Amino acid sequence: MAHTDQSDTTRRDFLYIATGSFAAATAFSIWPLIDQMNPDASVLALSSTEVDLTPVEVGQSMTVKWRGSPIFIRRRTAEEIKEALAVPLEDLPDPEADSERAEKPEWLIMVGVCTHLGCIPKGQKLGDERGDYNGWFCPCHGSHYDTAGRIRKGPAPLNLVVPPIEYLEETKIRIG
Amino acid sequence: MFRSKIAVTALALAALAAINLTPVAAVEAEGPANKKLDWSFEGIFGTYDRGSLQRGYRVYKEVCASCHSMNLLSYRNLSQPGGPEFTLEQVKALAAEFDVQDGPNDEGEMFERAGLPSDRFVSPFPNEEAARASNGGALPPDLSLIVKARKDGPNYLYSLLTGYEENPPAGVELGEGMNYNPYFTGHQIAMAPPLSEEAVEYTDGTKPSVENLSKDVVMFLAWAAEPKLEERKSLGFKVLIYLIILAGLMYAANKKLWSRIKH
Amino acid sequence: MSGQSTYQPTSAVGKWFESRLPVMGLVHDTMLNFPTPKNLNYWWTFGGILATFLVLQIITGIVLAMQYTPHVDFAFESVEKIMRDVNYGWLLRYAHANGASMFFLAVYIHIFRGLYYGSYKQPRELLWIIGVIIYLVMMATAFMGYLLPWGQMSFWGATVITNFFSAFPIVGDPIVEWLRGGFVVGNPTLNRFFSLHYLTPFILVGLVGLHVWALHVPGNANPTGVEVKSVKDDTVPFHPYYTLKDSFAIVVFMILFLWFVFFAPNFLGEVDNYIKANPLVTPAHIVPEWYFLPFYAILRAVPDKLGGVLLMFASIGVLFILPWLDTSKVKSATFRPLYKQFFFIFVAVSIGLGYLGGKPAEGGYILAARILTAYYFAHFLIIMPILGLIEKPKKLPESIAKAVLDKNGDDPGGGGAPAEAVTAPETKG
Numbered sequence: 001m002a003h004t005d006q007s008d009t010t011r012r013d014f015l016y017i018a019t020g021s022f023a024a025a026t027a028f029s030i031w032p033l034i035d036q037m038n039p040d041a042s043v044l045a046l047s048s049t050e051v052d053l054t055p056v057e058v059g060q061s062m063t064v065k066w067r068g069s070p071i072f073i074r075r076r077t078a079e080e081i082k083e084a085l086a087v088p089l090e091d092l093p094d095p096e097a098d099s100e101r102a103e104k105p106e107w108l109i110m111v112g113v114c115t116h117l118g119c120i121p122k123g124q125k126l127g128d129e130r131g132d133y134n135g136w137f138c139p140c141h142g143s144h145y146d147t148a149g150r151i152r153k154g155p156a157p158l159n160l161v162v163p164p165i166e167y168l169e170e171t172k173i174r175i176g
Numbered sequence: 177m178f179r180s181k182i183a184v185t186a187l188a189l190a191a192l193a194a195i196n197l198t199p200v201a202a203v204e205a206e207g208p209a210n211k212k213l214d215w216s217f218e219g220i221f222g223t224y225d226r227g228s229l230q231r232g233y234r235v236y237k238e239v240c241a242s243c244h245s246m247n248l249l250s251y252r253n254l255s256q257p258g259g260p261e262f263t264l265e266q267v268k269a270l271a272a273e274f275d276v277q278d279g280p281n282d283e284g285e286m287f288e289r290a291g292l293p294s295d296r297f298v299s300p301f302p303n304e305e306a307a308r309a310s311n312g313g314a315l316p317p318d319l320s321l322i323v324k325a326r327k328d329g330p331n332y333l334y335s336l337l338t339g340y341e342e343n344p345p346a347g348v349e350l351g352e353g354m355n356y357n358p359y360f361t362g363h364q365i366a367m368a369p370p371l372s373e374e375a376v377e378y379t380d381g382t383k384p385s386v387e388n389l390s391k392d393v394v395m396f397l398a399w400a401a402e403p404k405l406e407e408r409k410s411l412g413f414k415v416l417i418y419l420i421i422l423a424g425l426m427y428a429a430n431k432k433l434w435s436r437i438k439h
Numbered sequence: 440m441s442g443q444s445t446y447q448p449t450s451a452v453g454k455w456f457e458s459r460l461p462v463m464g465l466v467h468d469t470m471l472n473f474p475t476p477k478n479l480n481y482w483w484t485f486g487g488i489l490a491t492f493l494v495l496q497i498i499t500g501i502v503l504a505m506q507y508t509p510h511v512d513f514a515f516e517s518v519e520k521i522m523r524d525v526n527y528g529w530l531l532r533y534a535h536a537n538g539a540s541m542f543f544l545a546v547y548i549h550i551f552r553g554l555y556y557g558s559y560k561q562p563r564e565l566l567w568i569i570g571v572i573i574y575l576v577m578m579a580t581a582f583m584g585y586l587l588p589w590g591q592m593s594f595w596g597a598t599v600i601t602n603f604f605s606a607f608p609i610v611g612d613p614i615v616e617w618l619r620g621g622f623v624v625g626n627p628t629l630n631r632f633f634s635l636h637y638l639t640p641f642i643l644v645g646l647v648g649l650h651v652w653a654l655h656v657p658g659n660a661n662p663t664g665v666e667v668k669s670v671k672d673d674t675v676p677f678h679p680y681y682t683l684k685d686s687f688a689i690v691v692f693m694i695l696f697l698w699f700v701f702f703a704p705n706f707l708g709e710v711d712n713y714i715k716a717n718p719l720v721t722p723a724h725i726v727p728e729w730y731f732l733p734f735y736a737i738l739r740a741v742p743d744k745l746g747g748v749l750l751m752f753a754s755i756g757v758l759f760i761l762p763w764l765d766t767s768k769v770k771s772a773t774f775r776p777l778y779k780q781f782f783f784i785f786v787a788v789s790i791g792l793g794y795l796g797g798k799p800a801e802g803g804y805i806l807a808a809r810i811l812t813a814y815y816f817a818h819f820l821i822i823m824p825i826l827g828l829i830e831k832p833k834k835l836p837e838s839i840a841k842a843v844l845d846k847n848g849d850d851p852g853g854g855g856a857p858a859e860a861v862t863a864p865e866t867k868g
Contacts, residue, residue, distance in 0.1 A: 034617075037631065043621045067622055068718055113719055120719070122313055129352055139313050142351055142364060155362070220702060248519050317714075321519070324705060325713035361723075401713070404522070404529040411530070412701020419694050426687040433683055437675055438843050439477040 048176030050168065053107065061124040063112060066163065066175045070120055072112040072136070076147060081105045083134065084148035094159045098148045101162050109165055109173070110149045114138040116156035121145060136160070207358045210331040211338070213391065217398060220413065223406050224399050227380060229260035232396025233270075235376050235389050240319060243311060243367075245299035248320035249400055252293040258406035259399055267293050274298040312353045314366035323394070323401040330394050335359040337390035340369040444468050469655055474674035475681050476661035478839050482556075483659065484688030485549040487681075491689050492542040493647065497640050499535040507587065509633035511626045514589035515715040533704040539581050540707045541696045543730035546574060555782055557770030558660040564762040566653040571758045573646045578731070580639040583632040585728060586624075590712030595725045597624045597632070603738075606745040623718055663842045664770030665835055672840035724799060732796030733789055737815070739800040740808035750812070757819045764819055766827030774833040778826050785818045 039047070049066050051073065056062050061074045076084075084098040102108045114121050116138065122128040123136035123145075131137030131144035133152045138145075143154030150159040166174045216225045233254065236246070251271035254262045262270065271291035276298060279286035291298065301307035308315050323329035336359045344356035344363075354364040371389045378384045382392075399405070446464035448454045457463055506525050508517040521528035550570070553559055559567035586597045601618045605611040620627025658667055658674075667673045675681075699706060707729060711722045727735050734751050741747035757764075772779040788811050795808040836842035 037620055037627075038617050039619075039621045040627065043625075043627070047622060120313075137351075139351065139354075139366065142362065248516070248523065253523070321713040325710050327710050329710070408529060408533075408701055408704070412697065415697055415701065416694060419690060419697065423687065423690045423694065426683070426690055430683050430687045433679060437477055437680065438847050439675075 048174055050172065050174045053171040053173060058106075060126075063124050064175075066111075070112040071163065071175060072108075072110045072124060072149070072160070074108045074124075075106055076102075076108055080134070080147040084146060084150075087146065087148075087150075092159075093151050094157070096148075096150060096159055101148050101150070101159070103165065103167070107173075108147075108149060109175070110160040110162055112136075112160065114143055114156055115151065115158040115160065116143055116154070121160075207360070207363065208335075210328050210335045210359065212331055213334055215330050215395070215398070217395075217405060220409060222409065224258070225395060226261055227382075228392045228395040229399055230262065231376075231378060231380070231382060231388075232392035232394070232399075233260055233262075234378075235371070235393040236319070236396055237270075238376050239370050239389075240393065241297075242300055243307070243316040244319045245301070245307075245316075246297040246320045246400060247299060247318050249297045250293070251291060251295055251297070253400075253403060255293070256403070259403055260396070264293070271295060312366060316367070319397055319400065321401045323398045325401075329401070330398050332359065333394045333397065334390050336365075337371055337394070338386055445472060469651070471676065471678040471682075473655065473677040474658065474667070474670045475677045476659055476667055476673060476839050477675045477680070478661050478663065478843055479659060479681070479684075480662055481684075481688055482548070482552040483661075484685050485545050485552065487685035488545045488689050488692050489542070489549060490647065492538060492545060493640065493643060496535065496538050496542060497644075499531050499538060500637070500640065503531055503535055504637060507633075509587065509630050511589060511629055511716070514587060514629060518588045530700070533700045537696060537699045537704060537707060539584065540699070540728070540730065541692070542577065543581070545692065546577065547730070550574070551786060554785075555772045555779075556660055556662060557664055557765070557767075557772070559762045560765060560770050561762065562657045563653075563660060566650065566657075567762060568759055569646060569650045569653055571755065573643060573650060574758075575755060576639055576643050576646060580636060580643065581728065581730070583636040583639070586629060586632045587636065588712060589629065589716045590709075591714045591716055591720070591722050592709045592712040592725070594624055594716035594718065595722055596727055597628065599725055600727075601628075603748045603751075606748045608745075625718075660770065661839060662771060662773060663836055663839055664774065665837075665839055665842065668838045669840065673838060726797055729793065729797070732794075733792035734796070736792040736796035736808045737812045739796075740805065740812040754812075754815060757816065761819060761823070764823045766824050767830065767832070768827070769832040769835065774835055775826075775830055776833065777830045781818065781822055781826065785815075788814050788818070 046067060049064065051062075051064050051071075053062075053073065053075070056073065056075045058075050059077045061072060064071045064073065081098070087098075089095040089097060098105070101110075112120055112124070119138050121136035121138040121143070123130045129137050129139075131153075133144050133146035135147045135149060135152075136145040137143070138154065138156065143156035144152050145156075145160055146152050148159075149162075151157070163175050168174055216222060216228075236244075251267055254260050254270060255264050255267045271293050274291035274295075275288045276291045276295050277286055278289050281287055301310065304315060323333065326332050336357060339357050339359040341356050341358065344350055348356065348363065350356060351364055354366060355368055356363060357365045371386050371393075373386060374384045376384055376389060378388075382388055444461065444464035444467065446457070446461075446467040448457045448463065453463065503521065506517065506521045506528060508514060518532065521532050523529075525531075553567065553570070582597075582600060586593045601615055601624065604614045604618065607614065616622060618628075619625065620631060661667075709726065709728075726732070734754060737754050738747045738751040741750055767775060767778065769775055772782050792808065792811050792815065795804050795811065798804045800808075836845065
């Protein structure tokens with residue numbers, strides 16, 4: 001009897017090991033099939049972008065591209081920062097304090113896509129119309145954004161989106 | 177039994193209707209309803225008006241084409257059946273009016289040559305950025321599919337082209353470089369009134385009024401969006417007649433077959 | 440597919456073939472000689488109509504794939520090339536696009552027929568469950584196919600729907616990126632959707648095979664809900680009786696389908712899809728195709744994103760357990776006076792949800808969608824179980840043959856030729 005028991009155990013062990021190793025092999029061979037669907041290297045290369053802020057003077061703006069969208073970078077004047085801080089939050093359709101939008105008050109960095117229907121607002125270039133609140137103005141359907149990129153007037157429902165930003169150095173950031 | 181069920185269903189539908197009557201805030205400023213025209217291409221037997229299509233092409237070429245591309249069309253399309261049906265010779269001449277970039281040649285340089293019927297319609301701008309830069313930031317849309325890309329396309333475009341108002345109503349403040357047009361979403365449009373009386377010279381005696389110019393160019397754009405409309409409708413008519421007769425025959429055969437069975 | 444075949448090949452070649460591969464016997468037993476209740480009305484023809492549309496969609500799809508380019512820079516243009524330059528391309532594309540709509544119209548009628556006549560009940564639970572799986576795969580196929588023209592609604596529809604998965608905590612965003620193959624819907628998304636859109640119809644063919652197999656074990660349900668008692672008295676062979684009747688119905692449905700193809704090909708579509716996809720411009724109202732609108736209404740009825748997504752999936756999931764939620768022993772609504780009324784309320788609620796799905800999500804529409812969503816679930820989870828317990832069904836006929844005789848004799852409640860069943864099946868019996 002003992003002999004039979006032992007051989008049974010061995011056989012069962014073998015079955016477990018065989019099943020287990022087949023399952024592991026299957027799982028390993030399926031993973032490449034699944035993982036190939038994840039964003040590939042060329043996509044990941046564009047997932048974040050580093051920007052050197054030094055060329056931008058106070059009162060100037062720069063536009064860079066990130067994940068296919070324009071990013072508005074503005075070095076605000078003291079006047080503009082004061083204007084943005086002075087707005088009571090209850091006056092805003094999408095209440096957000098200036099400090100939540102600009103980590104360093106001097107630098108305002110936003111996705112430059114109107115939250116209404118996705119046009120690109122004006123206000124980046126010197127001669128541009130900046131709307132009633134001295135910030136950005138969307139020419140498509142007349143949305144006015146203030147000096148913190150917050151919606152003040154017009155059909156857009158939300159403020160211009162602030163992307164994830166990290167300061168690598170004093171004047172160097174990574175977006176994304 | 178049957179009646180009570182209808183009553184229940186009606187009640188449910190009425191309840192549904194009542195719920196939906198709850199006032200809903202208007203999302204957009206609504207404009208007036210589109211002007212309705214009797215377009216020749218509507219209805220089962222509708223076809224395009226050849227003369228109107230040919231005039232419409234001239235309006236597009238001489239007015240719209242300075243800002244709006246029609247990337248999906250080629251000059252050869254102008255002679256195909258169901259379209260403006262210019263003759264081949266005319267199309268060659270129409271295409272040759274344009275300079276087309278071709279190349280590279282043996283020296284590796286791009287060069288310009290006269291357009292051929294097989295060329296796509298020449299675009300006014302090399303890319304979107306250039307188009308925006310020349311138009312105060314607004315992008316003139318490509319017109320190849322514009323009639324199918326707008327609700328009630330033909331009537332909407334006709335209304336838009338003929339609906340400009342010189343002075344906006346009191347209380348409306350126009351943006352810089354904007355024009356007032358109640359048919360456009362938001363009522364402010366970057367495109368200046370494109371058509372004016374005799375903007376295009378008509379050679380066939382049609383009066384070049386703004387209405388006629390608009391009607392002709394909309395007809396042309398409708399064809400551009402749906403060039404196989406005439407082929408589709410004429411084939412469809414034959415197919416449906418065939419199927420209706422077939423259905424009749426099958427109904428009779430089916431009835432005869434089942435007449436032997438109580439079911 | 441069970442039991443000994445009655446098929447007897449007549450020719451020597453036939454005998455030789457049949458003894459090695461009995462496929463003719465299978466066809467004979469399942470499609471020609473199969474005993475079918477003789478009282479099926481026209482609502483039962485939609486199975487055949489659906490099979491026809493599956494084949495039609497596969498055929499038009501295969502030839503369209505010969506002309507189509509699955510790349511973000513060329514997809515929209517290649518569809519327009521099909522419309523403008525390819526011989527009969529406009530016909531193929533309009534047939535494929537409207538064919539999808541007709542496929543869904545037919546499947547909804549097929550499903551509601553099953554609900555009305557209790558076709559999901561014992562012994563057809565598996566048949567019903569396979570049917571629900573078929574419906575799910577159809578939805579996935581249609582959704583992926585809608586991205587291919589790469590119009591504005593294609594792009595934003597896919598963006599919104601893949602975004603559903605971001606509602607799940609922690610795993611949400613990685614899943615969305617995995618589905619899209621990028622941070623936004625883009626070329627990798629288009630390529631994989633094209634690949635899968637080509638695959639899933641063949642999965643559907645396999646599932647339909649199982650569906651028919653599961654049908655042929657218990658045989659068709661029928662308008663009385665009384666099972667076949669005598670093959671001789673209650674049934675007729677499928678061929679020629681139902682082959683002819685189904686063919687007639689298919690031709691009639693084709694007339695409707697081709698009416699859309701030839702005379703209103705864009706009626707069921709969205710104008711925004713004639714604008715090439717633009718990731719920087721969102722359309723004013725993003726709406727799915729009409730056949731997804733009820734689910735879209737349920738999704739938006741819930742203020743919480745995750746809750747909405749779960750509820751939407753649950754609205755189809757509940758169909759899987761329907762055979763056990765319905766406590767009534769009686770199958771057909773013809774003999775269930777209460778259920779019959781609730782059935783029509785349910786039809787109205789479903790249509791109402793579809794209407795609300797196409798409206799902006801605000802104010803009264805949201806409120807209405809909430810009420811109807813609550814009713815949708817109440818129908819399955821509360822009304823169905825309770826009805827079976829409290830309802831007093833009408834007297835069932837002894838057999839199909841008896842019911843047929845009664846109807847053809849002195850029938851107080853209408854009845855008559857089967858053609859009338861198309862407009863008013865409820866008057867039967």
